Structures are given as C-alpha cells and as structure tokens.
Amino acid sequence: MVEPRLFTNTLPCSTMVAATMSFLSQLIPPFGSLQVLLVTAVCALVLVLLSFRRPRNLPPGPRGLPIVGNALSLRTNVPLVFTEWSKKYGDVLTVYTGPMLTIVLNGYAAIHEALVKNADVFSSRPSSSASMTPDEKTLGIAQEPYGPKWKEHRKFALMSLRDFGVGKRSMEGKILEETRALHDEISKNRIKAFCISHMMQNTVSNVICSIVFGCRYEYRDKKFQDLLMAIDRVLRRTSADHLAVMLRPLRYIPGVRKGYLDLRNSQAVLVNHIKDRIREHQETFDENDIRDFIDAFLLESKKRQTDENTTFTEQELATVVLQLFLAGTDTTSTTLRWALLYMILHPDIQGKVQQEIDSVLGPSQEPSMVHRSQMPYTEAALTEVSRLATIAPISLPHGTSRDTTFRGYNIPEDTLVAVNIWSVHHDPQLWPDPSKFDPARFLDDAGKFVKRTEVIAFSTGRRVCLGEQLARMEIFLIFTSLLQRFTFKLPEGAPKPSEEGVFRGIHAPVPFKLRAEPRN
Known part of the structure; x- marks a missing residue:
C-alpha cells in the first residue's frame, strides 16, 4: 500500500x-x-x-x-x-x-x-x-489540504489502525489466514501455468475487508467479486476519463462523456456497497463492542454529534473507506507480483531467500514479524523490489499551501507539485547499475541488512503513506510464506517475461504466467 x-x-x-x-x-x-x-x-x-x-x-x-x-x-x-x-x-x-x-x-x-x-x-x-472524489466535496484523508481537519482525521486513522492490530500479532493472524487461502488457490494449479494477479488481489483485498468491515469474504462470494470488479473499473479507467473529471467542460463533449459517466458509475457502485455496510453497522452498533474501522468512526461521530461543525460524517466515512480500498489493494498486490517476477527471473536469489527462510522457520512454522530481523537477505530482496519496481513512480499530487520561494524560484500558492520517486530509485549516483536486481545493495560485509534513507517507496515528509506499516506486514508475511511452501518458475517453453513494466498510474509488470512447485 x-x-x-x-x-x-x-x-x-x-x-x-x-x-x-x-x-x-x-x-x-x-x-x-x-x-x-x-x-x-x-x-x-x-x-x-x-x-x-x-x-x-x-x-x-x-x-x-x-x-x-x-x-x-x-x-x-x-x-x-x-x-x-x-x-x-x-x-x-x-x-x-x-x-x-x-x-x-x-x-x-x-x-x-x-x-x-x-x-x-x-x-x-x-x-x-x-474533483476526483465521488461527490466532489468530501475529500477524505488523501485529498484534504494540509491543515487542522487533515491532522485530526489522520491521527484518528492511525490510532484506529493500531487498535485493530496493525503492527501487532492480531493483524498477523488476519494476514496469515488470507495467505493460507492463497496457498489453497495456488495448490489447485500445481502443474499448470497460471496468472497469480487475481488471486493476489483477492488476498490483499480481504485484509482490508477485515480491518474496515470486520469480516472476510470467501473468494467466490458474489458481493466480494462485485466489489473487486468495481475497484478494478475505477483503477483502470483511461487518463482521458480522469481528465474529464478534473476539467468540467470536457464532461459534456460526446466523445468523452461516456467514459466520464462510466467512471462515475463505477465509483457509485463502490460507494453504494460501502454505504450498505455502514448502514448494517449502524443497525448493530454497540459502543462497548467496537468491531472494526467503521464502528470506530461511528463511535467518534457519536461523541461529536452535538458539534454542528463536526467532520465525522457518514459521507466522510464512505469516502475514507473508498480510499482505503483503492489504495490498499492494487499497490500491495502489484508489489507482490513484482517480487514473484524477480524470483522466477533470478532463481539463484530465490534459492538464497528460501535457504534463509528454511534456516529460520523450517518447513512448517508460520512467519511472524519478529522473524524479520533474523532474515536480512529476505529483507534486502524485498527492499530491492521496492526500489527497482518503484510501484508508485510519481506520488499523489502535492500542492503548495502558500506562495513560496524554493531554490531561488517563485512557486505560487495552490501549485500542483509532482514528486518523481522514480528519479531517486534509479539514480546511478545512488545505485550503481540501477536497472539490475541486486539485494546485496542493502547488505553490509557481515551480511546484515542496511537501511537506506534514499528508498522512499512510501514517500516522505508529512504525507508519508498512512498504511506503510500494514503494507510492510502484508508484503513480508505473504512473500515469506509463499516461498516457504513453493518454488516459483517459468512455465516450460515460455518466453522470459520482461522486467520493464507498464506505467498506468502505478508501475505494474507486464502480465505473466508462472508455475508453483510445492516444496517438501
């Protein structure tokens, strides 16, 4: 994420x-x-x-x-x-x-x-x-300008995520539950070549569901699949559709209007699903039994119900939950797909990761975040995935809160600022041979993991990723669990997949198939 x-x-x-x-x-x-x-x-x-x-x-x-x-x-x-x-x-x-x-x-x-x-x-x-939010008014945490409201809602979200297990063993259990379901799905394709994209999306999305809705879905549940399809439609809209959202006059041009309406309809499907779940929570709400993020928000809203200026509204809740889903599914699942792609393209590195996993966990012990410090090579490999793949090559647009002078140049208030993370992660001054996948960049002579501040996959500053801790947990636990149980290979006779991805908002690998060979 x-x-x-x-x-x-x-x-x-x-x-x-x-x-x-x-x-x-x-x-x-x-x-x-x-x-x-x-x-x-x-x-x-x-x-x-x-x-x-x-x-x-x-x-x-x-x-x-x-x-x-x-x-x-x-x-x-x-x-x-x-x-x-x-x-x-x-x-x-x-x-x-x-x-x-x-x-x-x-x-x-x-x-x-x-x-x-x-x-x-x-x-x-x-x-x-x-203009990018569903009602073009309620901004949620992501789009709120820097100020008191943003600080208040970000603090609330961070506290709620911690309360529901992010960074704790209880969240590990939820992630590992989804990982076991992923193992079962992979095992159904033992000798066949398959694309893991949809399976990975199911796994990561269900983790978000457990935090937000307090429950998980069976992968073939129709409501769950409808939810994922709506998310996919929103994320896969063309850039022209999005431009029409930002520039209002374009919405009424016949050649553009259809795409714009399709985008808004997909957003509406998501928001309606979320509001249905909010209403279910309202009907069963018990302030002494806070089950998930929605309940926590409803409790905070109840505390402020006499405040006519409260921003803890139902529409705000729906917008934040929508943003959680759109942010917490595509990026994390894409990171994991890149990780598996690099493993099948570099079997020697996959072997070293598996050797370390075996030495720490053995064949059957499930991974935990406490094992992370004992697995420096695995940590280095995942950090190199974040650097080389750079899932989010350009961050969400930043904006200037006032007129300013920066490095001798004048920049007006409310200017859109694009942060090119790709330029950092592929800077040859920082990373010799930057297009090479090399976990050794993050290891010292003794084989210990070395953290580099120049890796900013989750951005930096006050807008640093709110879900960074959750994303790191998901990526480490799912990746190590998969490599503990399977060796991933190219299908027989298949051409070598490209390491050059596709820029479509995020940087995704070109679709590829793999084989999962069970270990022991």
Whole structure:
C-alpha cells in the first residue's frame, strides 16, 4: 500500500500529464471540423487569459505548444521523461499539461528539501484534487489540504489502525489466514501455468475487508467479486476519463462523456456497497463492542454529534473507506507480483531467500514479524523490489499551501507539485547499475541488512503513506510464506517475461504466467 494511491481515488501526476494527450487523441474522431475549431478556440482563449497570469521566475522547463503545453512529450513513460528532462533543466522544473502549471521535483535532495525541510509549504493538495472524489466535496484523508481537519482525521486513522492490530500479532493472524487461502488457490494449479494477479488481489483485498468491515469474504462470494470488479473499473479507467473529471467542460463533449459517466458509475457502485455496510453497522452498533474501522468512526461521530461543525460524517466515512480500498489493494498486490517476477527471473536469489527462510522457520512454522530481523537477505530482496519496481513512480499530487520561494524560484500558492520517486530509485549516483536486481545493495560485509534513507517507496515528509506499516506486514508475511511452501518458475517453453513494466498510474509488470512447485 504505497503513498501515491493511499487512501484515494485520485489521478496520479504521471496519469494526469498523460491525460491531456490521451484526451486530444480521442477528441478529433467524434467531431466535425466546426466543433474542433470551436473547442480549439475556447482552449486558445483560456491559454491566452492564463498567460497574462503566468508567474515570473518559475523553475526552467521544456518549451510547450499552445493549448497542449508539454502534453505531446508526455504520452508515455512520464517518470522517465521527467528524469531525462532533469538532466537538462535541473532537479526542479516546470511543465504545463494544457494550461495546468506543474512543478516537478526530481532527485533525493530536492524532494527531501521540499517535503521534509519545507513541509509546511509542500504538504498540501492542489484544489483540483477535489474533483476526483465521488461527490466532489468530501475529500477524505488523501485529498484534504494540509491543515487542522487533515491532522485530526489522520491521527484518528492511525490510532484506529493500531487498535485493530496493525503492527501487532492480531493483524498477523488476519494476514496469515488470507495467505493460507492463497496457498489453497495456488495448490489447485500445481502443474499448470497460471496468472497469480487475481488471486493476489483477492488476498490483499480481504485484509482490508477485515480491518474496515470486520469480516472476510470467501473468494467466490458474489458481493466480494462485485466489489473487486468495481475497484478494478475505477483503477483502470483511461487518463482521458480522469481528465474529464478534473476539467468540467470536457464532461459534456460526446466523445468523452461516456467514459466520464462510466467512471462515475463505477465509483457509485463502490460507494453504494460501502454505504450498505455502514448502514448494517449502524443497525448493530454497540459502543462497548467496537468491531472494526467503521464502528470506530461511528463511535467518534457519536461523541461529536452535538458539534454542528463536526467532520465525522457518514459521507466522510464512505469516502475514507473508498480510499482505503483503492489504495490498499492494487499497490500491495502489484508489489507482490513484482517480487514473484524477480524470483522466477533470478532463481539463484530465490534459492538464497528460501535457504534463509528454511534456516529460520523450517518447513512448517508460520512467519511472524519478529522473524524479520533474523532474515536480512529476505529483507534486502524485498527492499530491492521496492526500489527497482518503484510501484508508485510519481506520488499523489502535492500542492503548495502558500506562495513560496524554493531554490531561488517563485512557486505560487495552490501549485500542483509532482514528486518523481522514480528519479531517486534509479539514480546511478545512488545505485550503481540501477536497472539490475541486486539485494546485496542493502547488505553490509557481515551480511546484515542496511537501511537506506534514499528508498522512499512510501514517500516522505508529512504525507508519508498512512498504511506503510500494514503494507510492510502484508508484503513480508505473504512473500515469506509463499516461498516457504513453493518454488516459483517459468512455465516450460515460455518466453522470459520482461522486467520493464507498464506505467498506468502505478508501475505494474507486464502480465505473466508462472508455475508453483510445492516444496517438501
């Protein structure tokens, strides 16, 4: 569960900048020349008006075209493009996607300076983020600007997650219960090649269900599958659909409207499911028996019911739960898929991990977080997965809370700030041969694990991932349990899968199949 999707239904910066180009490519076929001319004229007028307000002394950046800005250069592989531009323009640069000003931060030094040393300025969210929430008003933890409400709700969420076992043995039990169910599903495919993506999604999603709803689903439960399908539809919408959410006039263009409505309908399915569960909790609520996150929120809401300014509302609860699901499923399951891909591509490393697991756990003892410090090579391998794969290459958009001067440049209030984590994790100055999978980067001469502050898979600063501790528990326990019981291999005769992933908001591996060979 990594920060760029934690706990939100929003458009990551990498998708946002690609969205403009995707939209333009979809725009022309449905329209006649007159309609295209009118749209172009409106966009040109907006651009001219904005140009009068263009701030002075912005960071340098590539020249853009009228109307589209730099969007033509940002159709694919946005983190790589930003990283390449930083070599010419510096670690702090300016880009425009259409009329939208974006400041891009590259490299560990610039990111740390902004998000940690200048956290008061760079810890907010841009106002455009509000349009990404289902009702375009209730922001939830992820999209709330930096301020008292955000601090209050983040503190409540952290306390609630701890109360329901995050970081404790009780949560380990829930994760291991799902891991055993995953073992059973894998065992049904003993000699067959299979794709583990859907199984992994089931496993991770059920962990979130246990925290939020207080129960788990059987994998073939229709409600559970409907929930996962709705989550998938929201996460897999095109960037043009998301752009229409952010730029209201685009919603009424025939060629775009259908995708926009499909996105909103998928959100509605999720919100309605969540509100049904909230109503069930309201009907059975007992303040002396707090079962899960929803109950904890309802209890807090009851304590504040005489406060007319309370923000602990039912809509806020529904939004936060929605964000929990969207953040807590895709990123963690994708991290685990990358981990298994690297294991089948590097069987020597898989063998070393298994040797360590066997020496600490033996063939039957279930893993626990107390074993983590005893397994430095496994920890190093998982850290290298986080670095090399960089699941969230560009974080959720940050925003400036006031006008500021940063590294000698003027940055206005409410400017969208893109944090290019990829540029840190693939910096050859920090990581020699950065495209190589090498757990030894995180081991000293004695074989002990060495933590590197430059690994910022969960971001850094005040907006660091709220679910980091839960995600680390899931990844360690599920990964070690799987390698304790199975050896993962390429199917016979199958081509070697690519280590180059696909950038689609998150960085995901190209779909691949594997075989799971039982051990002992």
